[in-house]
């Protein structure tokens with residue numbers, strides 16, 4: 024079997040809470056295979072976003088160890104982590120994090136500026152990804168002129184355009200109607216199946232969860248991999 028893209032051991036993560044600490048993640052064992060569409064499911068507060076932040080090298084490894092693609096994340100410098108986030112990871116955040124001053128086109132193009140692409144290739148990638156999410160008419164609009172669902176789709180286009188090894192998406196269909204949500208999940212599934220991209224998303228949406236090839240269930244911060252057909 025291929026080496027998993029993420030391997031976690033004895034992972035714990037705490038948030039400061041006054042003078043105490045709140046344990047948000049307590050995960051003895053975690054393996055995430057490469058090239059699959061993987062859902063993080065679990066009740067509100069179970070640690071989905073926290074785990075995505077660890078997988079995205081956004082929060083530090085406080086306790087335990089996690090390997091990503093051969094790197095021991097806890098041992099990397101901030102500079103090395105920034106490089107991995109920039110080159111290998113694409114993010115779709117819950118609150119989109121678009122630049123208000125930039126158009127949809129520029130928001131997507133901005134994240135390609137560090138890649139060695141010709142301007143024609145860059146233009147092609149930006150257009151293709153905005154078209155894939157159905158925003159070809161909105162390329163010149165700024166976030167304030169876009170609906171919530173359209174902003175979410177710009178955020179998705181931005182992650183796709185980068186063609187990263189891993190896409191990390193927090194509630195990617197939350198602002199979308201079912202039909203648009205389905206189209207987005209279709210894109211994610213085909214990125215996994217055709218390009219070998221690992222797509223990890225957190226969701227409460229049964230439609231989105233049904234697309235996943237694997238599910239990781241979080242209960243009180245503990246993540247368990249559930250293979251299809253094993254769900255209860």
Ligand SMILES: Nc1ncnc2c1ncn2[C@@H]1O[C@H](COP(=O)(O)OP(=O)(O)OP(=O)(O)O)[C@@H](O)[C@H]1O
Nearest residue numbers: 038039045047065066067068069070071072073074
């Ligand atoms: N920045 C923070 N500071 C303090 N506590 C936090 C912070 N972020 C999350 N928590 C707490 O950590 C736990 C896990 O939160 P997390 O956001 O990971 O849950 P979630 O599964 O993503 O929930 P939801 O489905 O509502 O998005 C919760 O108890 C939450 O209150």
Ligand SMILES: [Mg+2]
Nearest residue numbers: 071072193225
């Ligand atoms: Mg969350």
